[in-house]
Amino acid sequence: MKKVIISVTNDLSTDQRVDKVANSLCNAGLSVLVVGRRVLNSEDLANRQYLTHRFNMFFNKKFLFYLEYNIRLFFFLLLRKSDILLSNDLDTLCANFLVSKLKQKKLVYDSHELFTETPELLNRPVVKFVWLSLENFFLKRINFAYTVSHSIANFYREKHGVHMSVIPNFPLTKKVHHIMSSKSLKTIIYQGAVNKDRGIDLMIESMVYVNAKLYIVGDGDLMKDMKQYVQKLKLEDKVSFTGKMDFNNLFEITKTADLGLSFEKDTCLSYRYSLPNKIFDYINAEVPVLVSDLPEFSGIIKSYSVGAILESRDAQSVARQITQLLLVPKINWAEQLLEAKQTYCWKNKEMELLSFFN
Numbered sequence: 580m581k582k583v584i585i586s587v588t589n590d591l592s593t594d595q596r597v598d599k600v601a602n603s604l605c606n607a608g609l610s611v612l613v614v615g616r617r618v619l620n621s622e623d624l625a626n627r628q629y630l631t632h633r634f635n636m637f638f639n640k641k642f643l644f645y646l647e648y649n650i651r652l653f654f655f656l657l658l659r660k661s662d663i664l665l666s667n668d669l670d671t672l673c674a675n676f677l678v679s680k681l682k683q684k685k686l687v688y689d690s691h692e693l694f695t696e697t698p699e700l701l702n703r704p705v706v707k708f709v710w711l712s713l714e715n716f717f718l719k720r721i722n723f724a725y726t727v728s729h730s731i732a733n734f735y736r737e738k739h740g741v742h743m744s745v746i747p748n749f750p751l752t753k754k755v756h757h758i759m760s761s762k763s764l765k766t767i768i769y770q771g772a773v774n775k776d777r778g779i780d781l782m783i784e785s786m787v788y789v790n791a792k793l794y795i796v797g798d799g800d801l802m803k804d805m806k807q808y809v810q811k812l813k814l815e816d817k818v819s820f821t822g823k824m825d826f827n828n829l830f831e832i833t834k835t836a837d838l839g840l841s842f843e844k845d846t847c848l849s850y851r852y853s854l855p856n857k858i859f860d861y862i863n864a865e866v867p868v869l870v871s872d873l874p875e876f877s878g879i880i881k882s883y884s885v886g887a888i889l890e891s892r893d894a895q896s897v898a899r900q901i902t903q904l905l906l907v908p909k910i911n912w913a914e915q916l917l918e919a920k921q922t923y924c925w926k927n928k929e930m931e932l933l934s935f936f937n
């Protein structure tokens with residue numbers, strides 16, 4: 580039985596993509612071990628069909644974290660039997676690449692985003708230079724790679740001359756049982772990181788003018804600031820923060836929403852070319868969406884009438900769009916949502932994924 584070791588720098592509890600990949604490999608008859616790290620209040624990883632290991636880190640931020648993680652990952656991979664190494668994103672690639680060369684093992688690379696073009700690196704030229712140097716060195720030496728969107732794949736082809744397959748972050752199809760709702764107030768959901776340039780502040784400000792309830796499901800660097808912003812605008816009765824949530828429980832909340840939001844700003848190439856799983860999660864839960872006017876986002880709306888594209892980033896204009904979308908009966912979206920749901924599902928990409936490991 581082939582053994583695959585998958586590595587990622589998060590704590591595994593909310594990473595749907597890694598979980599889907601690991602389960603697909605297990606179902607195909609491979610032995611899978613997923614490596615991550617523990618963070619404060621990490622949830623137990625119950626009912627996983629694959630093995631997991633999480634490092635207890637001494638450092639949890641910036642350079643020292645990445646250095647410690649890759650050193651520990653290097654020795655972990657070096658001392659364990661494996662046939663294939665799967666590295667998720669640039670921050671795990673150094674250890675994986677070195678071990679793959681030392682042990683002559685196959686290396687597969689999964690790029691979840693344009694790591695070197697994230698907003699966190701915009702005003703940090705020295706740090707960005709280091710990551711760009713690593714990216715430039717490694718990518719040209721990797722034979723098996725895939726990413727989440729055609730825009731990112733095209734970027735890497737033009738910049739580094741490397742070919743990446745595209746395996747979007749489609750969800751596992753789940754059935755939605757429609758029941759008559761007795762709720763008097765419409766509900767809106769945002770799921771994902773509460774980080775810079777995700778448009779969380781715009782969502783919150785727009786709620787001043789919207790008669791609905793917004794649920795922000797996730798965590799991140801700006802969580803404290805966004806909670807304070809809600810208090811400043813006196814929106815405690817309209818905006819609720821649930822914190823980080825296991826992705827199986829997340830679906831149960833998402834399917835009850837009337838609208839899903841994804842408001843990333845066009846401030847960096849990472850966001851411009853991104854194709855976040857939350858949009859597909861909304862569609863999978865048969866919930867219409869309101870999304871930023873970014874290439875991959877708008878492509879979905881143009882292919883299927885499952886919502887709308889933001890016309891402006893002015894809070895009152897956003898509020899008008901939200902209100903208009905909430906006035907449309909949910910049944911009116913049903914046909915297009917079901918059609919999109921059948922297209923944007925994991926089984927349509929699973930065989931392509933498995934071809935990397937056969």
